[in-house]
Amino acid sequence: MALFRKKKTDEETPLGAPLALPGAPDDDENGRRSLEDHRDFLLSLVKPLAPFGLSIGDSLGLELCEDVPSPVDVPRTTTSVIDGFALDSAVTTRAGNPYPVVLQVDRRPPSPVVQGTAVVVRAGDPLPAGVDCVVPEESLDADGQVSLTAAVHPWSGCRLAGSDFAAGDPIVSRGRILHPATIALLADSGAGKVLARPRPRVVVLGTGGGKSGHDGVPLLDVTAHLISAAAAETGAHVWRVEADVSDTAALREAITDQLIRADLLLITSNRPAAARRDPVADLLPDLGATDFCQVAMDPGATQGFGLVGPDLVPVMVMPPGPGAALVSFHAFAAPLLRKLGGITVTARQTVEAEALDILAGPDTPVRFVPVVLRDRGGRSCAARAGRGDARELVDLSEADAFAVIPAGQGVDVGDTVTCWAVERD
Template identity: 45%
Template sequence: MALFHRKKQIDAPEPEEEPLRLPGAPETDMSGRRSIGDHRDYLCSLVQAVSPVAMELPRAVGLAVCEDIHAPHDVPVVTTAAIDGYALDSASTKLAGRPGAVEIQVDRRPPTPVTPGTAVRVMAGSLLPEGTDCVLPLDLLDVDGEIVLFSPVKRWVGARLAGSDYGAGEVLVRNGTILHPGIISMLALAGIDEVFVRPRPKVVIVALRADESQREEVEKRARANGAQEVGSLGATAAAIESATRALDVDVTVISTTTSNEAEVTRLLSNAGRGADLVLATSDRMVAGQQDAVSSVLPHMGGSDFARVAMEPGANQGFALLDPSLVPLVVLPAGPGPALISFMAFVQPLLRKLSGLPPTDELKAETDRPIARHPDSTTFVPVRLARVGGRPVLSRAGMGDVTHAVDLSMADAIAVIGAGDEPVPTGMPLVCWRLR
């Protein structure tokens, strides 16, 4: 009989798997914060432009072509009238002024070819009738219904010759050109009906709205202040949805009041299927608590959580959702902070996804000194005007970017760099347009 029993073996708990961090994070300052520019460039480095597709020409307006487009034949393909007027054979005018005038009658029922010595009515863009090689303006017709000429007319006057715009094989549109109606008209005239472009990115917004307990508390206090009804409490999602739609991209919104992590994980997984970018917004403002999206992201793919030297919006979250590496941006709670982060980081991401270059910076001069934060970039709602031909900004309302009333009065958001001294009057500041 054994005097001692073998001690029962207890399995050691398996160590928790470390969250996957995204590579190449930029350096930080003494306070562990990234600059706005470094964080923006880092996020853009982690995404690739949307794959190009063939698209019908009219539907491609506003999109960037992904290859040089060559003329399949001469453009115009045939000679046409360049103006509204009267087409005739220039040879019939060679005796004009030697010594007398040449009278050209207008044929109201033109034969084919046009009879020499007569003219026929044509419109700009129409084919030159057979037997004609020039077009004269409408105002040359006299009261007797004739055209009286005192000098010869040169061949092809008033006409647009075949191949005068582009010859077969010449480049019509360069790779990267953004198509507008004028370019589309020219391509259509060249017989091109389909182009290779980057489609509009598909953006899915996952909006976490206030839950039932938060809504009840708001309604209770609202009734105490005399209000009978309370809105949807979805101001942040509304602001971001409108800002996204203003960029001419495809937008889908998924709203939820749940804070259950399993349900939030399911929503994000579904949002990532077929999306090019996922945006997470929240109207839940609970101090000291991490939002549900940030809690589940480390288990859904590579993630990056950082502090950026900006106020508001210092806390930034980003992830590439498995398995397709769909980028997801976690925006701060509240319309103002979310809009600032959208302009600083989401807009550049959407341009990268669309294959477009960064937007040109708009700058406007201050109309009075503006206070700075000593070590963070801040943001002020402003109105823009032209004074003496120069763009000038003035503070909208109290200049509080977290105040919806100030935002409603603004044309743009002025970016105020950190510093110990106020921004002086007349100093140009970068502005992000709101309208």
């Protein structure tokens, strides 16, 4: 049954020859693209999501799309920054040694404070009327009076109202990523909403589960679960659904049903890499403009992408197998999610590490080896996770990074290798 009933349009089922996406990069002599060329091509096909007003409680990790002015002075009132005694600085102008100014401490002060007396305040307390400075607790003499041997400057020991931001001043500037402390600052100023791009909505459409093994235990779609978790880790809203690739009509309906709620649709598969027929690759050109290619990388060479439906929703067809799909997610899907979120930084943060093992031999395309990063006396070092095979789930589960081995290069013990961190603390 369809999730969303809507009339099929010509845009969903274009007639004639399959449409190709414009601007595809050229292949090399081996019929493959470079990883960088393919990534940049995909990024050129998507635009950042439109911003709208969000509550600050829903904006963690999002990028601001406009300056946020403070609706009030911050802080709103003048407060003490120390524990001590508040008083009027004017009465201390003649203070000196050996003739100090001595003030009685009013333990239950009237409002405003009577000139010539001092009142007890704690750090963060608003200053009562009639005082303009705070002296430390050590100013109390043996008789329980405040004794001052030097004049006190006005507003000494105070945090003035509006000293952080005056009403109308920008609290947070456009382009800033909102972190917990930034959200607290907005809350302190009374700015409860911000203009930001929403979190991308990702639908992971699994096509490899739904059956039972010989022991009766369900065979779950491993790749779909892996990619769903990776997408959720980026902060995206993620839904995971399943589709039956043996029924073309049902597969078509499963894809088109998800377009209404997806900013990015990721289709995963557990089929063998050597399988000749891919039902998704056969169907997707009927739904929009597509691009299927080989990328010079291992694993994850087989790549598919399309802009589907009336809203041209980006659809990425992940290569078969968990390891290939995870590498492809970090190489291509994660940059797409950052662009959808309006974050301008699309290159991954990398770690330069010393290889503790032989990670790869020469004469290979760009290769991704699962590794464990270790600190050795302040140096980052990379050791193979298990056997260092990105196609093995056990190796992937132990790894916290991928060592990226450039095409045609080997990595021996002691060599420096660039790593993509894939696990968060």
